[in-house]
Amino acid sequence: MSVRMSVAQALTLFLTRQYTVDGDVRQRTIAGTFGIFGHGNVAGIGQALRQLGYEDPTAMPYHQARNEQAMVHQAAGFARMNRRRSTFAAAASVGPGAANMLTGAALATANRLPVLLLPSDTFATRVADPVLQQLEHPHDTSLQVTDAFRPLSRYFDRVERGEQLFSIALSAMRVLTDPAETGAVTIALPEDVQAELIDVPEEFLAEREWHIRRPLPESGPLERTAAAIRGAQAPLIIAGGGVIYSEAETELRAFAEATGIPVATTQAGGGALDHDHPLNLGGVGATGSSAANRIAASADVIIGIGTRYSDFTTSSRTAFAHPEAVFVNLNVAGFDAYKHGSRYPLIADARAGLLGLHDRLGDFRVSTAHADRGAEEKKNWVAEVDAATAPTGARLPGQPEIIGAVNRATGPRDVVVQAAGSLPGDLQKLWRTRDALGYHVEYAFSCMGYEIAGGLGVRRAIDATDDDRDVVVMVGDGSYLMLHTELVTAVAEGLKLIVILIQNHGYASIGALSETVGAPRFGTWYRRYDGESPEFRTDEVLPVDLAANARSYGVDVVEIDPGPSASSRLAEAVEEARAAPTSTLIHVNSDPLVYAPDGEGWWDVPVAATSTMDDTRAARTAYEEERSPQRPLL
Structure with missing residues (x-):
């Protein structure tokens, strides 16, 4: 059996009936749709949302936005707060409307956050060609603005014929709900195809559940990983966003308390352990605490849990200075588990992996000296934070x-x-x-x-x-x-x-950074322009x-x-x-020249190798000294 409707109507109705299931939690995968309408989508997705809103106002809530980029940001913020179980769709018109979502797509993919993007495209039939806001490339007339989403998306496809919608929509849902694959998912929709009539199988419109994969660790890698931790003298846990998305905070706390291994967090992992927990040393890396960074510098086994190891987390590969440091990487994505040339990748859900390690480690506990050192560093950092705030x-x-x-x-x-x-x-x-x-x-x-x-x-x-x-x-x-x-x-x-x-x-962050790289606060002040100075550094705010x-x-x-x-x-x-x-x-x-305490982290920002300016030459000398501890991959 089938139902006749437009492609846009079929897609919006399909989205209302998709559910994410994570254990006992069942949520709408697509909680609603943001849209800014123009030519290309007002008569397609726009009409479908309007019609659905009259038929059932709760089926697919529509929300306005003032900027297409902001639509995607809202979806990403919503997804993170829902631990990636639910998100929004964002629909934009042809050309600049679609292009405005590119930054949001990159943000979602970089953060491993699910968002569904529905940018409109020019006529698939090319009956009106070129249309308003269409790109033209003489060497490839098929290239359009939406093709720019390809490198920014975890999944991209274009519905050039109505019948393609069924396989494309199902593939999109698979990626949105896969913790190892998720990010921006883009379905490009030519404006004529959106309005076309198709026969839609009833099965396509039936309720469908997408179960989030929580893979268990394999026994062999689990045993090898546990053995590496048991042999550690000064281990350190790096808790990343995967702990939050797996809802593994309880398991992390229990694992840390049982073993005494101190915990440092990434930006995405903030909140994985309460700030006042005795084993929480704070953030690690370029903007981390001195407590976490000092323990990291001597750590012989680094246990990364759900982290992608950005250069801020690793202080551009200078944070872990032990000559024989070993990386144990527990991650649902093999891409991240194998980072830093790890010999101990544990590809599993964070919660499942922590439970498995906890069971295998038995009565293992760090030495009193290692525990005392972590506690002392934490005490000192807390005092610095008290004073700074x-x-x-x-x-x-x-x-x-x-x-x-x-x-x-x-x-x-x-x-x-x-x-x-x-x-x-x-x-x-x-x-x-x-x-x-x-x-x-x-x-x-x-x-x-x-x-x-x-x-x-x-x-x-x-x-x-x-x-x-x-x-x-x-x-x-x-x-x-x-x-x-x-x-x-x-x-x-x-x-x-x-x-x-x-x-x-002004720009406080780049202002501070520029002081260290030989371009002191260049272009960072908000001041009246003076044609005789290239730096916008007049006294007139x-x-x-x-x-x-x-x-x-x-x-x-x-x-x-x-x-x-x-x-x-x-x-x-x-x-x-x-x-x-x-x-x-x-x-x-505020006073932008008052800085937070030094956490003893470093960030690799290359300085000009030669210059006629004294401050740049001095910065280059300092840079060469600071990057000397960088670890090679192997």
Whole structure:
């Protein structure tokens, strides 16, 4: 039996009937659809969503956005908060609308987060050719904007004939729900094909369940891995995002407590272990704590759990300095399990792998000396964080003081959201996470502008479960200027965010980095242009009023005036915002030259090998010395 409908109608109806199953949890795989409509999709996907909304308003909720990139960011934030069990679809029109989603696609794939992208394409029949916003390549007339999604997607296909929809849609769902494969999934939809009539098998429209794979470790690799850990003198666990996605926090804590092995976390793994747990040494790597990095420097067995080992995690391969360091990599994806030339890849779900290792290790426990050293390093780092985040009475608080004030004013289950600039590094060092889902820092792609849109995705996930958490978006003025218009979406739908807008009058992160690479704060100040200087370094600060900008969108705005009580008034404002029913933006000026404590990590940013400038030559000399400990692959 079959039903006659348009391709777009068939796809939207199909998506309403897909469910992800993870143990006892069963969720809609596609919770709703974002869409910005124009030629190419308004008469296809747009018409289908409108029709479905009248027939059954709960079947496929439609949400507006103000920017196509932001649609994808919302889907990614929602997916992470749901531990990758559910996401959104995002539909865009031909040409620039589709191209605007490219950054979001890259972010989702880099972070291993499922998002479904439905960019429109030009006529498959080419009956009207070229159409408005179509690319033309004389050497290949089939190439279009949507082809740019190919390297950014974990799955890409184009529905050039209506009958192809069935196999393409099923393949898309397979990738979205596979923890080893997931990322951006793109189905390109030519505008004429969207509106075509096809016979749709009833089986295609039936409810379908997609069970998340939780592979068990094989006995041979498990025994070899356990043996490597039993032989360790100074092991260290690196907990990544895989711990969160597998919901393995309890198993991680039990494993660490039973063995005494200290734990360091990646950005994606923040929250895998509460900040005040005795074995949690904090973040590791370029922006990690001195506690984690000092233990990492002497670790002989590094147990990576659900981490992709970015260069920030490994301090560009300088963090693990033991000459005979061994990597034990527990990961659901073989691609990540084999990194660093590991002789002990354990390809399995994080929770299943931890349970297997815990069982095999028996009464193994680290030496008292190793445990005591970790405890001492943690104690010293906690004291540094206390000092860095305490009120100073300065007229302009530094970012560490701002982070401390916000952290103290939030609830234990509230979620901090961030992505780019100097804040991710400072948050990894200073934010005290008290819940597994309380630390949401997008750092695989570190995309400026993710913060507000991603925060909305987190808010949608919380509201879907009637949770009482607050979402605290921390954003610098540089990232805010990149993508702030989703505040309108928050107002339109009554989605509550608490946005902390830190006014640095420039790019704080790159400013600090440039000081170390021989280009001191070049192009990082927001100042009036002076044609005689290439650096925008005049004393005239731009008369930009970002608080007024946010207020113009209908958001409640609190401005913290500079002064010795700025950080205490900031904390009060956060408490008031938590009590409010609607979104609040809190604007605070900072001193961008006040830095977080040194965590003794390093990041490889090559410096010009030759220069006529003294500061660049000095930076090159320092760079060559700092990269000398880099480990080769083998």
